[in-house]
Amino acid sequence: MGDEVVLLSIWPSMFGMRVQIALEEKGVKYEYKEEDLINKSALLLKMNPIHKKVPVLIHNGKPVCESSIAVQYIDEVWKDKFPLLPSDPYQRAQARFWADYIDKKIYDAGRKVWTTKGEDQEVGKKEFIDCLKVLEGALGDNPYFGGEEFGFVDVSLVPFYCWFYSYETCGNFSIEAECPKLIAWAKRCRERESVSKSLPDPQKIYDFVLQLKKRIGLE
Amino acid sequence: MAATNTSSDVKLIGAWPSPFVMRPQIALNIKSVGYEFLQEQLGSKSELLLKSNPVHKKIPVLIHGDRPICESLVIVQYIDAVWASGPSILPSDPYDCATARFWAAYIDEKWFPSLSGIAKAQGEEAKKAALDQVVEGLVLLEDAFVKCSKGKAFFGGDTIGYLDIALGCYLGWIRVTEKMNNRKLLDEAKTPNLVTWADKFCSDGSVKDVMPETDKLAEFAKVLMAKFRAPPPN
16 A cells, blocks of 8 residues: 655644654654745645644645644554554543643643743743642653653653753753653654654754754844 | 443543543543543543643543543544544544544644634734634535535534544634624534534534533633733733
8 A cells, every 4th residue: 555644844843743753653654844834835835724833744645733733643543563553442542631731731841941031031940840849740750751661751842852952051950950850751762763763853953943043033 | 352331430520611631521421431520620630631641731631540631632532542442533544633623623723723823912902913814714514524524414424523623612612702702603604514514413312411501601701801801000
């Protein structure tokens, strides 16, 4: 069966990384297309006219937008390999709850850390660490958020790990000091090929952040 | 294995004016599952709510057996999966499912904030701009309806589905907003299919007993606004 799978994204996007990890886990062959968000391609605008954002998964010409939705779609289509969502409805609800929490909290809190200074940044740092601590609580003593197996919540959160160095450097704090269990979890995830293939070098992310800060007048 | 439909097994913590609470209610009704409704009071949160949803402290919370499930659309999907022998709520096709989830996310993340933005808008021009934005969103949803329904009565086809629930729960508040601002948000000219859909949705067996009456909701809106309005400066 000839499946045509294309992923539109930008290399530093944590959301794009989620989709990549899911595709890698399932062993799906796909074409990665790097977008330029200043000059959005005709393809992106056609595939995501509502939000005009990346990532967009295109399966046999049909777009799936929003990373969490794309990951669930991938899990449902390629359901015979490495299920990402648990089969038990209650566990599935827990997974969706935490993925939703990550979507609502982590990106904005992290963004505050690298885009602000002084008092605002201190507030941002506290919010960010508080959210990570809640997630650490949810992880408990399990190797992964799903329990024994790598799954949906791990996929949703682990891409932020390559941004941690940037948050720490911009905010002058150590995430490992505050959330050692979470860092241990992230390193464990990174041992999986799907994750190590999809997460860029944290130093490269930091260089990108510095460039972005200059461009939007934050330095 | 037969589903346990005893109402002691299923509890829903909520409040009658909340569109989010209505979502699991409709889902439970679709599945013919009895439940105990635990009404929260405006301005205070019960011990049970705080214990069941320590992260967000918000309604709705479904308690099944003794396990809590939070976030309205997560609850709807849970209900669909647990009582699988009842009518399906989510589409079976993965692509249709992704489409329904996409529009539900759009409704909650983009469209609903524009609806609540109307009450916050100060002055005539800002109000008109806020109302226009809501209508623009509904026009997008009209288009989505045509694509998803494929000529049938609901987003979900012949019966109410996930996206019907996601949007339909706001109809009470849409009607209150129309009344309070003297302007139609759903109208024949721009959103004819949604106008027809809205009536069918509200008169559906799984919806009609949980959709609050517009007048009752309008009264509640006034109480809410008075409670949260800042005192006028001296």
